[in-house]
Amino acid sequence: MTRSHIKAGLIQTSFSDDRDKNWKKLTQLLEQTAKAGAELVVLPELHNGLYFCQHEDRQEFERAEPIPGPSTEFLATLAKRLNLVIIGSAFERRAAGLYHNTAVVLDKDGSLAGSYRKMHIPDDPGYYEKYYFTPGDTGFTPIQTSIGKIGVLVCWDQWFPEAARLMTLAGADCLVYPTAIGWDPVDDESEQQRQLDSWVTIQRAHAISNGIPLLAANRHGHEADPDGKTKGTEFWGNSFICGPQGEILSQAAAAEDCLLQADIDLGHNESIRQTWPFLRDRRIDAYAGLDHRFLDQASENELKKNTGE
Numbered sequence: 001m002t003r004s005h006i007k008a009g010l011i012q013t014s015f016s017d018d019r020d021k022n023w024k025k026l027t028q029l030l031e032q033t034a035k036a037g038a039e040l041v042v043l044p045e046l047h048n049g050l051y052f053c054q055h056e057d058r059q060e061f062e063r064a065e066p067i068p069g070p071s072t073e074f075l076a077t078l079a080k081r082l083n084l085v086i087i088g089s090a091f092e093r094r095a096a097g098l099y100h101n102t103a104v105v106l107d108k109d110g111s112l113a114g115s116y117r118k119m120h121i122p123d124d125p126g127y128y129e130k131y132y133f134t135p136g137d138t139g140f141t142p143i144q145t146s147i148g149k150i151g152v153l154v155c156w157d158q159w160f161p162e163a164a165r166l167m168t169l170a171g172a173d174c175l176v177y178p179t180a181i182g183w184d185p186v187d188d189e190s191e192q193q194r195q196l197d198s199w200v201t202i203q204r205a206h207a208i209s210n211g212i213p214l215l216a217a218n219r220h221g222h223e224a225d226p227d228g229k230t231k232g233t234e235f236w237g238n239s240f241i242c243g244p245q246g247e248i249l250s251q252a253a254a255a256e257d258c259l260l261q262a263d264i265d266l267g268h269n270e271s272i273r274q275t276w277p278f279l280r281d282r283r284i285d286a287y288a289g290l291d292h293r294f295l296d297q298a299s300e301n302e303l304k305k306n307t308g309e
Helices: 019-035 058-063 070-082 155-159 161-169 189-210 268-275 297-307
Strands: 005-012 040-042 085-095 098-106 112-117 143-145 148-152 174-178 214-217 220-223 233-236 240-242 248-251 258-265
Touching: 005 019, 005 214, 005 240, 019 070, 019 258, 040 174, 070 085, 070 098, 085 112, 085 148, 085 174, 098 148, 112 143, 148 161, 155 174, 155 189, 161 174, 161 189, 174 189, 189 214, 189 233, 189 240, 240 258, 248 258
Parallel strands: 005 040, 040 085, 148 174, 174 214
Antiparallel strands: 005 258, 085 098, 098 112, 143 148, 214 240, 220 233, 240 248
16 A cells, blocks of 8 residues: 655765674664654665675675575664665675675565566676676566555666656656766766766656656765776765656765655655646557667568568
8 A cells, every 4th residue: 555645765875895884874874764754765775885896806796695684684673673664785696696786675564575686787897787797587566565666776777767667657656776876086077067967867857757756875985996997986975855846855965974855745646647647648559669779770670560560
């Protein structure tokens, strides 16, 4: 059952490579969040330690764990004690040689409500995730919790409108994005600002085009390249919560530990969609080409053949 109103929040913080210290910090921040009245809280991506995907090293697989496992047990205990729905993150060891970047959802009673395996896996300088993670196979299916259906996606997923749309079509009440994204210190200030503006804009657009609230929880702080080949990554923070018209309800600065909270009226989704009926006016009869990588001549011929044109 979906609640009409919830108090939602997220945590933005920096991390060390000491899991126990990170867990202690998260415990304190989650306690503050609960004390302030939040019911739903989103944590940044891969919050147990440093963002190890800046390089490729087989030893990093030792960070992986099963689900359920230590991270879900840690978060489950807090969820139950604090009466929170918590969206966390884990480096999942599914089987020998098979790993995922997985978001986990713990309900207020401490139960594991569900998990989502990151679908879009980047492979860029400083973000060598394809070395570590297999693309997800859980699909774009919202996770039912005691406060509603949560459309959980992870970081690189946030750039793809198809993911947000499919979560919405499957009945999500809000979208959440555990995130680890930052600047290359080599880039100048104007380029860094363009990247940040793009990141905020694309996600606000998902909220607008789907008539749905959205929460993006990023880490902040400088993390060195373990191999020393680059200047590392400056995670840009700027976590935010926006409403179904893309309106910013709360936003953090670039470099601060903080809690963000906002009152979210889930019932407002319907009134917004009545005013801006994007779902009504979608031309689902004309979108067949979206399942193609690119519409070159061969793809167009195949498409025409399959649609009888």
